[in-house]
Amino acid sequence: MTEIPDQNQLLHSLTDVQQQAAQWDEGAMMLLAGPGSGKTRVLTSRIARLFNADPAGKWRILALTFTTRAADEMRHRVEQLVPDSVDRMFAGTFHSFACEVLRQSGSHIGVQTDFKIYSSPEDRLLLLSKALERANIDLDEPLERVFPILDGLRDRLASPDNCLRFFSDEDRGMRFAAAYEAYMQHLQAENALDFPAIIYMAYRLFTEFPAIAGRYRRTYRFTSLDEFQDTNQAQYAFVRSFTGDEYKNLFIVADDDQVIYQWNGASPQRLQQFVADYDPAVLQMPTNFRCPRDVVMMANGLVSHNLLRTPGKNPLEAGKIETPDAETVRILQFDSEDTEAAGIAADLSARHQHDPGEVAIIARTKKLLTKVQGELASLGIAAQIAQRRDSFASVPYQWLNGSLQVANRRADAREFEAFVESGNVLLGMALDAEELIAIALSGHGDFLRAWVSEAHPVDAPAIKAVEILRVELVERNDFRKFVRNLTDLFAQAEWALEETQPSFEEDQRAWKELFSDISGQVGRQAPLDTFLQELELRSKEPPIKDGVVPLLTIHGSKGNEFTHVYLIGLAEDVLPSFQSKKAGDRSPQMEEERRNCFVAITRCMSTLTLSYAARYNGWPKAPSRFLQEMGMA
Structure with a gap:
């Protein structure tokens, strides 16, 4: 890993224009940074300098970007420069910050703290199907074609009540408005969100309860937005709902020559919108230190x-x-x-x-x-x-993830069925999910406890896995110790999972990186529901060896x-x-x-x-x- 200099060394190593950007204090700034121009060094140097200038300050810094990898790298660099202050910074994606907001205050709009996130197309299609069935709605269109429309409405921050203007056919618009309403109500009943709903609901929270947005403005004195050119309409409106008209301490890094997400609503015109709304100072960093x-x-x-x-x-x-x-x-x-x-x-x-x-x-x-x-x-x-991977590919890590999901939502039949299925394959059993659910509902209502009472594998590693789950999740509810003990067991030669389970080694590398990075972001004392929300936002793709x-x-x-x-x-x-x-x-x-x-x-x-x-x-x-x-x- 490249050695990171201390803050003074880093500042002096910057070029004149980089130093000018890193020294920026109050007010809006738009930094036009070309590829290879050293923007990450500037961002981390500025954040470190702001912290060191006021070490006893009670305010925090909000740093948003578009990939968890970029956010993790920024957090790591700042931690090396000002380790005592890193807890005063939130570094994450737009969706991660919106989740944090909803965890803290989402109950005002019906989103409870332990909400579940559904990101896979299969899960979302099943949710939509159930919602339409419950509301007795027939769209007369394949469900695969429905989601792009529902997602587009939420990206435009249109509610079910005011979305008809986006349809040229009024009858079709009425059907989709009803389907949209049914789907959002079903998500609320399940205390769940899908990916497009995260920004939409956080925006609703800030606009319907401006006092909450005001509290966040007072908490985060400075805000940095990286890759700003990639923001879509909903993300920009979310930022506007957070800042209001008074808050101007936004430092954005952008390059309109790198807008490549037009299909997702990104536009070069977003920079012009920012200039009109915030009247920022503008600084250019055109020097490319990367390419020949x-x-x-x-x-x-x-x-x-x-x-x-x-x-x-x-x-x-x-x-x-x-x-x-x-x-x-x-x-x-x-x-x-x-x-x-x-x-x-x-x-x-x-x-x-x-x-x-x-x-x-x-x-x-x-x-x-x-x-x-x-x-x-x-x-x-x-x-x-x-390429992004929404789920783990190997049975051992599907079961590990399923164990955590069921431990978090112990009466979720769908999660439990998937957990039982992967457990049967991994542990060599033939348990029936419906029978276990019936056992649980006739007594304590805890699906996981019912599974443990009936799980009797034969092989020694499988027996040990059940014991780890019983002790750490059923009796103690210590999910971090469960993860450590189970992944250690997975790695033992006696089980030989790398030889017998396809994709095991890839998932092993992916899980190790995910667990470390999420713990670094949300803290090692964060509860299980917070950990799982962050896990759902991240790709399960293994790092390249x-x-x-x-x-x-x-x-x-x-x-x-x-x-x-x-x-x-x-x-x-x-x-x-x-x-x-x-x-x-x-x-x-x-x-x-x-x-x-x-x-x-x-x-x-x-x-x-x-x-x-x-x-x-x-x-x-x-x-x-x-x-x-x-x-x-």
């Missing part, structure tokens, strides 16, 4: 073709010291996507066989990455496609940097996509595709390899227009 000079010039040439940019924005400047005459950018041509995948794998093997973990392969679509992964495997090179080549979509590459980058599929209809071409050369969709390319090429620190093929899916494709705009064609 050639890549910086390519990025400038590319993005200069976009019109939706902040007026007066400076081009990127190259700040990296380079080896003279080093080859930094290459372009490779192939006949088809299959020969492209094989050629990229062979090229990586030849050039980076001793440092494959320093290389990343980026593509517009996962399909291209899957082909490359197969070709790398044939050459004996391990590669992993980075050393020496493994990460394969990323452009969206997945955001916020990362790699020594060597391959960007593949630079062909018309691929990057830019067919949909953006159909929308038009000057359309917002085409500008977003250009920003996608901008983000991808600026992930590299030493070399960039671009590639394209003459045919994809059997159809001839021209080289991407972006190659010409970057000066590569």
Whole structure:
């Protein structure tokens, strides 16, 4: 791990403009920070300086970003700089902060502290189906098509009572309004939230009870928002409901050249909205210390073709010291996507066989990455496609997670059924969930206690697992000790789970990182319901092991940097996509595709390899227009 200097060392190591940003105190500030410009160093240095300037202060700092990984990194850096003050900072995602708000005050709008979060599509579809059945509503549309509409309404902060304006067909609007109302009522009856409801309900809380928002404003004297350009309408409105018209201590870091979540409501115009609402000072950090000079010039040439940019924005400047005459950018041509995948794998093997973990392969679509992964495997090179995973893949960790879920909600039949099913597979039993529920309901009502009374496995490790659950969850309710003891048992050679359970090793690495990071955010004394809420917000994807080549979509590459980058599929209809071409050369969709390319090429620190093929899916494709705009064609 890179050594972090103390606060004074860090401040003196910053450039003049970085120091100017880190020294900002009161009032609104918009920092336009290009890729590789050192924004994380600035943010952490500023937070540390504010804490040190008032060590006895009772106020806190709110630091919001878009990924839990970025929030965890920021918290870790601040903890190294000012360890005594880190408890005065909340560093997390928008959804994590909204959950914290709802835990503390959500009862005012019917959200109780121990609410459950449903994030998987399967869980949400089941909830919707039950809600519509209970309300006797037939939408006459596949439920898979209903959720994008309901989610879109909540992203626009439209309630069931005022959503008809979004429908051109009044009858259809009435049906959806009724379905929307039924679904939200069902969530409340279950004391549950799905992912889009988190921001929506927190916004409702702040707007319906402004005194609560005022209390949070007094608690958090300073607020930092990273990757601000990615905020959608609901997230920005949530921030506005928190700050009101008086609170101005917002420090936002943004880059309108990196807006790549337009499908989720992000827009370059959000920066203009912030300027209109908060009248901030504006500071630019255009120097890129990450990429070779050639890549910086390519990025400038590319993005200069976009019109939706902040007026007066400076081009990127190259700040990296380079080896003279080093080859930094290459372009490779192939006949088809299959020969492209094989050629990229062979090229990586030849050039980076001793440092494959320093290389990343980026593509517009996962399909291209899957082909490359197969070709790398044939050459004996391990590669992993980075993608969000909403649940654990192995039975042992499904059962561990299920144990915690049932311990938290001991009369939840659906959670209990999944727990019993995974327990039967892992522990070699054949218990019936319905029979156990009947036993529990005839007496104490505790499903978990009923399971323990009937669980009698034969194998020694399974017997030990049941005993750990009985002692730590049923009798003591010490979930942290349960987790420690059970994961230690999982790792014992006697059980040999790594050899017998697919995906066990991946889940083992994922759980270790998740447990540590969540404990760091919510505190090691946080109750089980808080831990599980945070767990549901996070991907269960395992961290990539050393020496493994990460394969990323452009969206997945955001916020990362790699020594060597391959960007593949630079062909018309691929990057830019067919949909953006159909929308038009000057359309917002085409500008977003250009920003996608901008983000991808600026992930590299030493070399960039671009590639394209003459045919994809059997159809001839021209080289991407972006190659010409970057000066590569």
